Amino acid sequence: MKIIVPIKQVPETSNVKMDPETGTVIRAGVETVVNPLDLYALETALRLKEQHGGTVTALSMGPPQAVKALKEAVAMGCDDAVLVSDRKFGGSDTWATSYTLAQAVKKIGDYDLIIAGERATDGDTAQVGPGIASWLDIPVATYVARIETVKDKHIVLERLVEDGYQILSLPLPCLMTVVKEIAAPRLPTLGGKIRARELTIPVFSTENMELEPAALGLKGSPTKVVKIDTPKVTRGGKVVRAGDDEAVVSAVDELMSFLEAKGIV
Amino acid sequence: MSFVWTIAEQHDGKLRDVSFELLARGRKLADKLGTKLASVLIGDKVGEQAMEELIRRGADEVYSIQDPRLANFVCESYARVLTRVIKTYQPSIILAAATSSGRTLMPYLAIKVTAGLTADCTELDIEEGTGNLLQTRPAIGGNIMATIKTPDHRPQMATVRPKSSRPLPADASRSGKIIAVPVTDDMIDGRATVVGYRKDATDFVNVEEADIVVAGGKGLKKGDNFTMIRTLADSFGGVVGASREAVDRGWIGYPHQIGLSGKTISPKLYIGVGISGSIQHLAGIKTSEIIVSVNSDPDASLHKVADFGIVGDAFQVVPEIQRRMDRRNGGAK
Ligand SMILES: Cc1cc2nc3c(=O)[nH]c(=O)nc-3n(C[C@H](O)[C@H](O)[C@H](O)COP(=O)(O)OP(=O)(O)OC[C@H]3O[C@@H](n4cnc5c(N)ncnc54)[C@H](O)[C@@H]3O)c2cc1C
Numbered sequence: 001m002k003i004i005v006p007i008k009q010v011p012e013t014s015n016v017k018m019d020p021e022t023g024t025v026i027r028a029g030v031e032t033v034v035n036p037l038d039l040y041a042l043e044t045a046l047r048l049k050e051q052h053g054g055t056v057t058a059l060s061m062g063p064p065q066a067v068k069a070l071k072e073a074v075a076m077g078c079d080d081a082v083l084v085s086d087r088k089f090g091g092s093d094t095w096a097t098s099y100t101l102a103q104a105v106k107k108i109g110d111y112d113l114i115i116a117g118e119r120a121t122d123g124d125t126a127q128v129g130p131g132i133a134s135w136l137d138i139p140v141a142t143y144v145a146r147i148e149t150v151k152d153k154h155i156v157l158e159r160l161v162e163d164g165y166q167i168l169s170l171p172l173p174c175l176m177t178v179v180k181e182i183a184a185p186r187l188p189t190l191g192g193k194i195r196a197r198e199l200t201i202p203v204f205s206t207e208n209m210e211l212e213p214a215a216l217g218l219k220g221s222p223t224k225v226v227k228i229d230t231p232k233v234t235r236g237g238k239v240v241r242a243g244d245d246e247a248v249v250s251a252v253d254e255l256m257s258f259l260e261a262k263g264i265v
Numbered sequence: 266m267s268f269v270w271t272i273a274e275q276h277d278g279k280l281r282d283v284s285f286e287l288l289a290r291g292r293k294l295a296d297k298l299g300t301k302l303a304s305v306l307i308g309d310k311v312g313e314q315a316m317e318e319l320i321r322r323g324a325d326e327v328y329s330i331q332d333p334r335l336a337n338f339v340c341e342s343y344a345r346v347l348t349r350v351i352k353t354y355q356p357s358i359i360l361a362a363a364t365s366s367g368r369t370l371m372p373y374l375a376i377k378v379t380a381g382l383t384a385d386c387t388e389l390d391i392e393e394g395t396g397n398l399l400q401t402r403p404a405i406g407g408n409i410m411a412t413i414k415t416p417d418h419r420p421q422m423a424t425v426r427p428k429s430s431r432p433l434p435a436d437a438s439r440s441g442k443i444i445a446v447p448v449t450d451d452m453i454d455g456r457a458t459v460v461g462y463r464k465d466a467t468d469f470v471n472v473e474e475a476d477i478v479v480a481g482g483k484g485l486k487k488g489d490n491f492t493m494i495r496t497l498a499d500s501f502g503g504v505v506g507a508s509r510e511a512v513d514r515g516w517i518g519y520p521h522q523i524g525l526s527g528k529t530i531s532p533k534l535y536i537g538v539g540i541s542g543s544i545q546h547l548a549g550i551k552t553s554e555i556i557v558s559v560n561s562d563p564d565a566s567l568h569k570v571a572d573f574g575i576v577g578d579a580f581q582v583v584p585e586i587q588r589r590m591d592r593r594n595g596g597a598k
Binding site for chain 1: 276281337338339340341344364365366368369371372373374375376377379380381382383384385399403404405406408409410411412413414415416417418454456457458459460461462463464469471473474477501519520522525526527533534555556557563568570571572573574575576577578581582585586589590593
């Protein structure tokens, strides 16, 4: 089974700054990690490989430094990795990103399964996974919490939905996005780290990919950021102390009148 | 021709509340633009009553697309159906719910129809002069609000979080048109199939669609103490949420987890008990209308973002709140 895992390098949790002019993330000087939700996708892929054989390829679109994220994926056990990087890809929204990544998948060639994280912790859209599937015109299953079986070129899995789990059967190739419930991610191994250090990671760019120039980067993105605001973090709420029994009673009194005033109770 | 569309959601033929919330959003936009509002209802044998209800809640038109093969949500077929009706009727704006199906369908569809799509919008408005849709959404764990538009592509598509808007009251005097769109074989994808549903009867909640969420964290000390949280949630008519610490300790199931690697919620009221308010947890609750925190640590971050905080021991404060709720609900003391 040939599995591709698209991963994203993101700023270390929420320690992020934005460029007010372009509305894009300032990456300089911020520590980066593999999108934490992609670790579940990597783990799922590695487990499937252990059970069914095959290879796992990590794929990332980003600046040249994103190679660090790919090396981490290799250190966890991925067989190889591909970096998709070009200045012309800069400022891509989810439409242009999923186009570029789908073209990279096509360049990699045959695959049975693409496993992505539910969403990235910075952009937070959850749109790139289904977008890639749509460009490739393959079926998609999102919020996958459990894989039941993989056989006869079909995968049966459970999606976490609003009122339970939807059980879906999809023919391969297909794409799935996974949630945390699916598996606890492993740590990189020493052997993996050594392999990662030595591995040369190929770079896909406008030089060697088949791409529609009008679909790339900021210009190729249908959506445009027009404004960025930083909302106030504190709500200026009231905090009351309830140190002893009496204070507990009066604090709860106050809470109840507050909720009453808000029309809750 | 209707220019603003909402995608209604149904389950087993019953409309979900979020369908009405979307209509309230759509009504405002359609009125501003001076155009009609339509709701698209995909399913199987959904009754006329449901369509009338959509009209009473703000729709001028309902596109009804019914077929046994569309009874359950399957992304590829729903996307084909919508691609067809979009090409035929050419709406300018499409709103869908940021639910497990909306969040799957819309990005798949956006590629097929070359549209811009903005996820999880908290505010939608029309730009003066251009008539473009202005879409505001939290990003980076709710630390920023980005306003986005799609100037050159139609339709303009957005998803909206459940509970982030209130439905309009049903207005029986409203009238509208129901348009049945015939389903042809080429609108059915057929590759992925729904095999079944599993519902954990004992422990399943939909924290995203609840008006009130009472959440517990590591401060509860052990799993059994979630009983206290459940009882309180019940008496508010709400559901139970949890921090990741509580979930990872096996005190409660993952569907309850709120935050960066769990669910994002926008309820009327969130009460956090024994939850410190880590940046990752806050990412999931920032769009709540009212935040209440109960934490013994006066410096807990959750107190800082709360509308009302009680610095105290959960095991004293929660039973006290419970007593008041029991009294109000007319139950035993
Ligand atoms: C990539 C990533 C993703 C994550 N995703 C999530 C997520 O989705 N959701 C999430 O919640 N976390 C998430 N986390 C974890 C997060 O960083 C915190 O570890 C977690 O939220 C802490 O849970 P807690 O508040 O229950 O526990 P703690 O931080 O340990 O807080 C317990 C609180 O209980 C209080 N307390 C103790 N005793 C009492 C008492 N008797 N009465 C009242 N209060 C008491 C303490 O003062 C303390 O504030 C994520 C972390 C990472 C790195």
